[in-house]
Amino acid sequence: MKVIQLGASVTASNEKDAERLRAKMKAGGTLLINVMSSAGAGKTTLLSRIIRDMPHTSIAVMEADIESDVDAVRIESLGAKAIQVHTGGMCHMDAGMTAAAVEAMDANADLIFLENVGNLICPAEYDTGAGKNLMILSVPEGDDKPLKYPLMFGKSDALVISKLDALPYFTFDVQRCIARVKKLNADIKIFPVSAKTGEGMQALEDWLCERMAEWQQS
Amino acid sequence: MHEMGIVLHLAKTLDETAATEHLTAIGKVVLQVGEVSGIMTDLFTDCWDYFKGRHAVLKNSTLVIEQIPAVTYCDNCKGTYATVKYGKECPYCHSGETWLLKGNECIIKEIEAE
Ligand SMILES: Nc1nc2c(ncn2[C@@H]2O[C@H](COP(=O)(O)OP(=O)(O)O)[C@@H](O)[C@H]2O)c(=O)[nH]1
Numbered sequence: 001m002k003v004i005q006l007g008a009s010v011t012a013s014n015e016k017d018a019e020r021l022r023a024k025m026k027a028g029g030t031l032l033i034n035v036m037s038s039a040g041a042g043k044t045t046l047l048s049r050i051i052r053d054m055p056h057t058s059i060a061v062m063e064a065d066i067e068s069d070v071d072a073v074r075i076e077s078l079g080a081k082a083i084q085v086h087t088g089g090m091c092h093m094d095a096g097m098t099a100a101a102v103e104a105m106d107a108n109a110d111l112i113f114l115e116n117v118g119n120l121i122c123p124a125e126y127d128t129g130a131g132k133n134l135m136i137l138s139v140p141e142g143d144d145k146p147l148k149y150p151l152m153f154g155k156s157d158a159l160v161i162s163k164l165d166a167l168p169y170f171t172f173d174v175q176r177c178i179a180r181v182k183k184l185n186a187d188i189k190i191f192p193v194s195a196k197t198g199e200g201m202q203a204l205e206d207w208l209c210e211r212m213a214e215w216q217q218s
Numbered sequence: 219m220h221e222m223g224i225v226l227h228l229a230k231t232l233d234e235t236a237a238t239e240h241l242t243a244i245g246k247v248v249l250q251v252g253e254v255s256g257i258m259t260d261l262f263t264d265c266w267d268y269f270k271g272r273h274a275v276l277k278n279s280t281l282v283i284e285q286i287p288a289v290t291y292c293d294n295c296k297g298t299y300a301t302v303k304y305g306k307e308c309p310y311c312h313s314g315e316t317w318l319l320k321g322n323e324c325i326i327k328e329i330e331a332e
Pocket residue numbers: 037038039040041042043044045046118162163164165166193194195196197
């Protein structure tokens with residue numbers, strides 16, 4: 001037997017699958033956005049609001065869940081195309097599962113959101129093949145989360161600080177949170193919003209439109 | 219379960235490596251696992267022994283796990299310290315503005331193969 005030095009990531013084969021999916025989505029002009037947060041941070045609520053606010057954009061949603069399908073039903077009730085992906089006990093979506101879901105959904109959309117499994121650790125470790133990564137941190141979770149989960153904050157292109165309407169009831173310092181996140185990731189775009197009142201949504205939706213335009217031309 | 223996901227990816231990665239390198243059998247697989255990666259070593263090797271049978275090149279493989287120490291960075295005094303010993307609070311300046319620098323990884327260091 002010979003010894004082969006690899007020094008490779010355990011998920012090296014996933015990274016290849018991810019690059020393949022990204023290239024395919026790019027060629028088709030569809031922007032895939034991976035949405036990550038802990039359970040209950042407001043992913044489905046935020047996506048529902050975006051679908052209602054952007055009626056002229058064709059949006060589809062892939063709901064990853066360990067087993068239920070309530071979120072896909074919520075999205076479909078708004079008239080957007082949705083597909084439920086069961087991860088079979090897995091705590092994250094990987095690129096192979098994402099590619100299979102994109103295929104199965106067969107949506108002719110400009111924008112596809114992948115609502116990843118709700119936790120701040122595992123989804124950050126797997127490249128799904130998405131064009132952009134967006135994470136949500138909700139006010140009730142606390143402004144110390146960037147210190148506890150640096151990987152996800154470091155890998156995201158955008159951070160939505162959600163449930164801003166709940167600020168009076170929690171000790172959450174938005175400026176301190178932003179400063180902590182910027183130290184981990186200087187380029188990240190940060191959007192404090194409330195999906196309930198609509199505060200801050202316009203800036204986030206403008207960012208989505210710019211990213212879609214950029215994805216389709218370059 | 220976290221371990222199962224990693225095991226499936228590891229098996230797929232090694233299977234693809236075997237194909238590109240023209241390997242017929244893989245023996246020892248040395249993994250470097252961070253001290254705070256959350257990977258439970260026993261559970262991981264049990265999972266491995268269960269799944270390796272699905273790939274012909276891996277069926278006689280054994281997993282060897284080496285630990286990488288976890289290191290935390292303190293943004294206040296710019297120092298670094300052992301995560302497992304001191305936790306979230308910096309032992310030098312007692313600041314809580316700290317985050318993990320290293321110790322979360324899972325890397326395939328080397329394999330024995332023919
Ligand atoms: N006050 C407030 N509650 C919200 C907001 N967004 C979501 N929620 C609530 O948070 C809970 C979890 O939301 P959901 O969208 O299902 O979270 P998910 O698990 O991340 O998809 C629900 O009870 C929502 O009504 C918000 O902007 N403000």
